[in-house]
Amino acid sequence: MKSINIDSKQNSITEGKIWKALLTFFFPILIGTLFQQLYNTIDAIIVGKFLDKESLAAVGGGTAVYLTLIIGFFVGISSGAGVVIAQLYGAKREAEASRAAHTSLSLSLIGGAIMTLGGVLASRWVMDITKTPDDIKELSIQYLNIFFVSMIPMFVYNMASGILRAAGDSKTPLYILIAAVFTNIILDSLFVLVFDWKVAGVAWATVLSQIESMIVSLVILYKKNSCVQFRFRKIELNIPILLKMLKIGFPAGIQSTFYGLSNIIIQSAINSFGTTTIAAWAAYSKIDAVFWTIVNAMGVAVTTFAGQNYGAGKIRRVTRSMWESFFITLIFTIFSTVFFWLTGRLWFNLFAKDADVILSGMEMMHFLVPVWVTYISIEILSGVIRGTGDSFIPMIISLFGICALRIFWLFTAVPHFNTVKSVIASYPITWVVTSIAFWIYWFTGKWLKHHR
Numbered sequence: 455m456k457s458i459n460i461d462s463k464q465n466s467i468t469e470g471k472i473w474k475a476l477l478t479f480f481f482p483i484l485i486g487t488l489f490q491q492l493y494n495t496i497d498a499i500i501v502g503k504f505l506d507k508e509s510l511a512a513v514g515g516g517t518a519v520y521l522t523l524i525i526g527f528f529v530g531i532s533s534g535a536g537v538v539i540a541q542l543y544g545a546k547r548e549a550e551a552s553r554a555a556h557t558s559l560s561l562s563l564i565g566g567a568i569m570t571l572g573g574v575l576a577s578r579w580v581m582d583i584t585k586t587p588d589d590i591k592e593l594s595i596q597y598l599n600i601f602f603v604s605m606i607p608m609f610v611y612n613m614a615s616g617i618l619r620a621a622g623d624s625k626t627p628l629y630i631l632i633a634a635v636f637t638n639i640i641l642d643s644l645f646v647l648v649f650d651w652k653v654a655g656v657a658w659a660t661v662l663s664q665i666e667s668m669i670v671s672l673v674i675l676y677k678k679n680s681c682v683q684f685r686f687r688k689i690e691l692n693i694p695i696l697l698k699m700l701k702i703g704f705p706a707g708i709q710s711t712f713y714g715l716s717n718i719i720i721q722s723a724i725n726s727f728g729t730t731t732i733a734a735w736a737a738y739s740k741i742d743a744v745f746w747t748i749v750n751a752m753g754v755a756v757t758t759f760a761g762q763n764y765g766a767g768k769i770r771r772v773t774r775s776m777w778e779s780f781f782i783t784l785i786f787t788i789f790s791t792v793f794f795w796l797t798g799r800l801w802f803n804l805f806a807k808d809a810d811v812i813l814s815g816m817e818m819m820h821f822l823v824p825v826w827v828t829y830i831s832i833e834i835l836s837g838v839i840r841g842t843g844d845s846f847i848p849m850i851i852s853l854f855g856i857c858a859l860r861i862f863w864l865f866t867a868v869p870h871f872n873t874v875k876s877v878i879a880s881y882p883i884t885w886v887v888t889s890i891a892f893w894i895y896w897f898t899g900k901w902l903k904h905h906r
Contacts, residue, residue, distance in 0.1 A: 467544075467622055467762045472771060473778045476755055479624050480782070484751035486615075486628035488744070489635045496635070497656045498740055500642050502733075502805045509653050510806065511732040512593035518739060519721040520580045521601065523714025524573050525608070528565050530710040532613050534703020535561065536754075537761045537841055538695065539620035539682065544765030548681035550695070555617045555675075555682040557692045558699065562613035566606030573602040584718055585725045587732070593653050600657035607661075607668035614671035614684075619758055621682050630670050638663040705849035706840065712857040716880075719864055723877045731874060734814035737805035741798065741819060745790050745826050752783045753837040760841025769902065776838040776896075783830045791823050798823075814874070821875055825882035831889040832856075839901045847895060855888030 467475050502510040535558035542551040577598040581591050615627035638659050645655025675684035724735050756779040763771040794801070798819045802812045836848040863880045895901060 467759055472759075472774050473782065476752075476759060476775065476779055476782065479619075479622075479759065480752055480755040480779075482624040482628040483619070483754050484748060486624075486631045487747045487751045489628070489631040496639055496642055497660070498736065498805050500646050501653065501656060502737070503807065504646060505652060507729060507733045507806065507808050507811060508590050509593060510736055511587075511729050512590040512653055513597050513656060513736075517581075517594045517598055517601075518736065519584070519714065519717045520573075520577070520598065523711060523718065524569055524605075526710035526714050527707045528562075528569060528609055529612065530705075530707030531565065531700070531703040532558065532562070532609075532616050533706045533757065533840065534699040534701065534845070535613065536616040536620045536758065537702050537843065538699050539617060540758050540761030540841070541765035541843070543621050543681070544762030551621075551681045552683070552688065553690070553692045554695050554699070555684070556688045556690055557695050558613050558617060559610065559684070560689050560691045561696065561699070562609040563606060566609035569609070570602050570605040573605065574599050577602075580718070584722045587725065587729055589729060590732075597653045597657050600654055601660060604661040604664040607664040611664060611667040611671050614668075614675055617675065617682050618671075618678075619754065620761070621680055622762070624755070626674055627671070630667050630674070633670065634663045634667045637666055702840065702843055702845045705845040709849045709852045712853050716857045716860040716864075719861060720877060720880060723864060723868060724874070727874055730808070730810045731814055733806060733808065733811045734818060737802055737811065737815045738818045738822075740805055741794055741801050742822070744794070745787065745823075748786045748790060749783060749830055749833045752779050752786075753833040755779070756834060757837040757841040760838045764842045772838065772842065772902075776834060779838075780830065780834045783834060784827070787827050787830055791826055794819065794823050818874065818878060822878060822881060825885070828882050828885040828889060831892055832885065835892040835896050839896070842902060844901045847901060848892075851891045851895060852888060855891050856884045859887055860884045 467479065497513055498510060501513055535554065539551055539554045539558065542554055577595050581594050581598075586594055611630070615630070618624070618626050641659035641662055642656060645651045645659050649655060651658065672684060675682065678684070721735075725732055756775055759775050759779075760772045763769075763775070798816055799812070802815045802819075806812055806815070832852070836852070839845075839848055860880045860883075863883060864877065868876050868880075
């Protein structure tokens, strides 16, 4: 029988040059996340170009915010699993790492089932409270009810990818995603352009692509010669390990949920300006997603990096990883800002054919793109701190600095200055305040001392 010891190659993460290890780990995550974004981007292009602005608003307005809320909660929970597995892997505690991997997959099955049921039941209620216009409400609900079928395969795939990344493999999830995106393109074209299923065709294409990703990722984990190798007979909910995962992941999930709730309130405000503004916001969100992809990919990379090095007892590498990942992300953010400022109209022309939609979207982009840089501290600092096992304080900082302050702004300032710009100004204002709070907590050193 083959040994399934921890791969000696993984310790490019715990050894060697930090920036090089971060970039080696970061790029596959970045490219993979970009391909993940292509699911919705391709949907938006096909819907925007071959259907109408109502369909574009239906798949990219309140529905996108609602899906982000649901998926974000589970992704936050799963981040706790990733940290626990990374720490056990870095500490070379193989048996516990295996139990943690199988517990995390059980969690994804249960979580996916709950999210499917809850998401479908709440769809109409969410569309009502976000003031979704009547001309797109039924289309939005139809899209959501089909999309929620993908929750179990999506969650299992994301958890399997998290297991692979925690074990130092960020390339395999990328390959799986690339294959799924091509499947999505083919199915989108078939269901929408050939079968004329319209919005429903876009949703079913995503569902089938996610099922493909789940199956392939489980097969790869099954064949993996490692302590995180998947076996059906080992599926369990190990309560002590599950509680460790939830201790780290639940605050992150709550944080993500409140992000989503504040964004639902923002979407409600956007919806009050009509279908053209909703479609413009949906189109801008595809450009905005590129920035979030970059920052989130580095956040995932540095969380895993900090987790493995913390597990290995290499605290100096943990602190240095924050600075090096911060400056790498800063460079990427500046480049993205300049690039989209100069080429924004070309991108809007991809997503929309309505001149008013493009004009409104360009105004949003010129307002928000220059302030992207104010967010990156939040993602990097919270990623490193969470990698050490401290997720409660990052949750508190984010809840007050972003969510509470954003809601306060929307209910106090916006009624007096009822414009789209006053609504979206809530983003940079809350990013700046939250970044300052994170830097204060970082320099106190309490996040590390508490967990030594």
